[in-house]
Amino acid sequence: MHGRREAMRMTGHALARTASSIRIEAVTKSFEREVAALDSVTLDIEAGEFFTLLGPSGCGKTTLLRVLAGLEQPDSGRVEIGGRSMAGVPPHRRSVNTVFQSYALFPHRNVRQNIGFGLEMQGVPGAEIAERSQAIAELTGIGTLLDRDVAQLSGGQRQRVALARALVNEPDVLLLDEPLSALDAGLRAHLQLELKRLQRRLGMTFVFVTHDQEEAMVMSDRIAVLNAGRIAQVDTPQGVYEAPADLFVARFMGHENFVPIRQRDATGVDTAIGRLDGDFGGGTHLLLRPEAIRLDSDAREVPNRFMARVSERLYRGGMTEYRLDCGDIQLMASCANRGQPGHEVGETVEVGVSDRGTATLAD
Numbered sequence: 001m002h003g004r005r006e007a008m009r010m011t012g013h014a015l016a017r018t019a020s021s022i023r024i025e026a027v028t029k030s031f032e033r034e035v036a037a038l039d040s041v042t043l044d045i046e047a048g049e050f051f052t053l054l055g056p057s058g059c060g061k062t063t064l065l066r067v068l069a070g071l072e073q074p075d076s077g078r079v080e081i082g083g084r085s086m087a088g089v090p091p092h093r094r095s096v097n098t099v100f101q102s103y104a105l106f107p108h109r110n111v112r113q114n115i116g117f118g119l120e121m122q123g124v125p126g127a128e129i130a131e132r133s134q135a136i137a138e139l140t141g142i143g144t145l146l147d148r149d150v151a152q153l154s155g156g157q158r159q160r161v162a163l164a165r166a167l168v169n170e171p172d173v174l175l176l177d178e179p180l181s182a183l184d185a186g187l188r189a190h191l192q193l194e195l196k197r198l199q200r201r202l203g204m205t206f207v208f209v210t211h212d213q214e215e216a217m218v219m220s221d222r223i224a225v226l227n228a229g230r231i232a233q234v235d236t237p238q239g240v241y242e243a244p245a246d247l248f249v250a251r252f253m254g255h256e257n258f259v260p261i262r263q264r265d266a267t268g269v270d271t272a273i274g275r276l277d278g279d280f281g282g283g284t285h286l287l288l289r290p291e292a293i294r295l296d297s298d299a300r301e302v303p304n305r306f307m308a309r310v311s312e313r314l315y316r317g318g319m320t321e322y323r324l325d326c327g328d329i330q331l332m333a334s335c336a337n338r339g340q341p342g343h344e345v346g347e348t349v350e351v352g353v354s355d356r357g358t359a360t361l362a363d
């Protein structure tokens, strides 16, 4: 244990060995409703992984975290943490801590007392509590705030205290339930990076919950997308974004360009926007990524071209988004701004689509 604490203070390397893997096998949980909150969920999370549960409100993310923490019993299925069955193991006997969205700090205690509370309850000697609290506060960037009242802290500082309070217990697994969603955008982006660095440094297994697909993409090693209590897809950020398993995942990842496929043959597909040559796989819809749609001179580098009218233009600094009318279908194209003149609303442009940068989906 001492080596581990030392590691937390220094580099965190030694912690990699103590992170736990998680196996969730056919876990089902219902709350007296027709639809199960969790419907036969199976997941393998690797030791030391930054794993994210992503999905809309009500899809079962919090319920799954509560099952892992032992706060909720599954109706059926099993959970293993670090290769050990969690059946009958109460929350305080699991090497798991949770950071909640609401900080739930003790308002009348200072930062040091908030961080040390759990250790105090376990009867850890005062000198050790002081040492561990100091180390973890430095790691989470609140080393100078230990004597402050939590009432005096900003939202971001409070969330760091909540994080420090969970980490000071040295769990093998940290569960984080939308810990950043109450923060404003700038601070949130900053803490996303910090949290990811911290996880790397500690080598701890993080199971992170969010409904924000961009947050999931920047932070995670892998993402499980949940849809109404079921796992829709488990993949890397690039995998879920570029090759979503179905229309639900594609929409949730922010995609808008879905083109129905009418017919396919050996060399290509007939679609609602015309004939496209290439290998487009076997789904019912073509998904075109906005950054894979080329306009005018860029379009000439790819084989499949057609004309469209610009109906909307959104300048976003690094890129410009164009909404394009292509017959009955509307497409969103995203073009990097490299100093070239943009396209005006009402202009007719040549659009190019290649089979790379597309994915096919079944609905």
Ligand SMILES: Nc1ncnc2c1ncn2[C@@H]1O[C@H](COP(=O)(O)OP(=O)(O)O)[C@@H](O)[C@H]1O
Residues within 6 Å of the ligand: 031, 037, 055, 056, 057, 058, 059, 060, 061, 062, 063, 064
């Ligand atoms: N204690 C509970 N009692 C009744 N229904 C619940 C309870 N907890 C969660 N649910 C229901 O289970 C489903 C999943 O909820 P939850 O896991 O909180 O979703 P998420 O965290 O993804 O928003 C929702 O339909 C929710 O209303």
Ligand SMILES: [Mg+2]
Residues within 6 Å of the ligand: 061, 062, 063
């Ligand atoms: Mg929730």
